[in-house]
Amino acid sequence: MAMNDVVSDDEDSSAPRRHNGPISRRLLAIARTVRSEEPSIGELFDRLESEGLGLTLLLLTLPALIPLPGPFGMVFGTFVALVALQILFGAERLWLPEQLRRRPVPQRLLRKIIRAGLDWAGYAERGLREDRLVWLTGRPARMLLALPLLLMAVTIILPIPMGNVMPALALIAASIGFMAGDGLAVLVSILIAMAAVVWTAVLLYTGAAAADYAATLLARLAVQLRAMLESIGVDLGFAAGVTTVFAVATGIAALALWVQAVRHRRSRRASYDPAQDPRERSRALARRGRGLVAAASIATTAAAVFVATRFMLTGSI
Numbered sequence: 001m002a003m004n005d006v007v008s009d010d011e012d013s014s015a016p017r018r019h020n021g022p023i024s025r026r027l028l029a030i031a032r033t034v035r036s037e038e039p040s041i042g043e044l045f046d047r048l049e050s051e052g053l054g055l056t057l058l059l060l061t062l063p064a065l066i067p068l069p070g071p072f073g074m075v076f077g078t079f080v081a082l083v084a085l086q087i088l089f090g091a092e093r094l095w096l097p098e099q100l101r102r103r104p105v106p107q108r109l110l111r112k113i114i115r116a117g118l119d120w121a122g123y124a125e126r127g128l129r130e131d132r133l134v135w136l137t138g139r140p141a142r143m144l145l146a147l148p149l150l151l152m153a154v155t156i157i158l159p160i161p162m163g164n165v166m167p168a169l170a171l172i173a174a175s176i177g178f179m180a181g182d183g184l185a186v187l188v189s190i191l192i193a194m195a196a197v198v199w200t201a202v203l204l205y206t207g208a209a210a211a212d213y214a215a216t217l218l219a220r221l222a223v224q225l226r227a228m229l230e231s232i233g234v235d236l237g238f239a240a241g242v243t244t245v246f247a248v249a250t251g252i253a254a255l256a257l258w259v260q261a262v263r264h265r266r267s268r269r270a271s272y273d274p275a276q277d278p279r280e281r282s283r284a285l286a287r288r289g290r291g292l293v294a295a296a297s298i299a300t301t302a303a304a305v306f307v308a309t310r311f312m313l314t315g316s317i
Helices: 003-013 022-033 041-048 051-065 071-088 107-127 139-157 165-180 183-231 236-267 278-314
Strands: none
Touching (some): 041 051, 051 139, 139 165, 139 183, 165 183, 183 236, 183 278, 236 278
């Protein structure tokens, strides 16, 4: 199916909505201008030009909205930082390695992305207006704004619990502003970035205070636990060995249960029995899935408790 067919399908299916907003027009322009059966990634971003920078920021920031430290923030925050550095040095379009630029985008995937993007844009464009405060969307302004964007990316990379949300919102607002050519959205992103800096400082201060209090409390509990065991004649080395065995056993059990929970989730659609009532089957599968997740969570918690107890017995805390 050619890209012209994609455009006509999108326009027919979305005619009542009339995608006339700035982001929608750019998405439809991609569908009209890229006419190869499987356009390359480089060709798509060349068509987008500077708007491709905003689109890339948006796609990389959405996964970082997960309010947990760890791989999501570190991985996607690093990619966002690389894009921000390109903007800082005045890039007009996204730079990609040549090997990645040559990779084709499957026609079906491109069609789904455009349709999903049009549905999303219909909601996002309600408060957007093209060429509003346009001086905030030009190349010089983007280069200056790359510094707070880079700061937000670094903040996402830091392993701070609940520290991803505010910087991610600032990046999303900036990316939408760049894509739509709306300087007000970019201005809103600056305000959110300022709030994110304050929020991160509060989290760092309260986190450091909480960590210090927790360390002091655990040290006191460790002293009391060792004193109690010694008073009843329990060898601390033997007790530490027993807790180590229990920690390893519960850790292995937790891992096995998490694997089972993931496999169960993947196989829910595959294991279809036409003779069984669909509603009853769905409820049974849901109950089993919740049971696996609950058991895995309990085993994980038990393993963490045994590990902490082992450190307390050996004097590591």
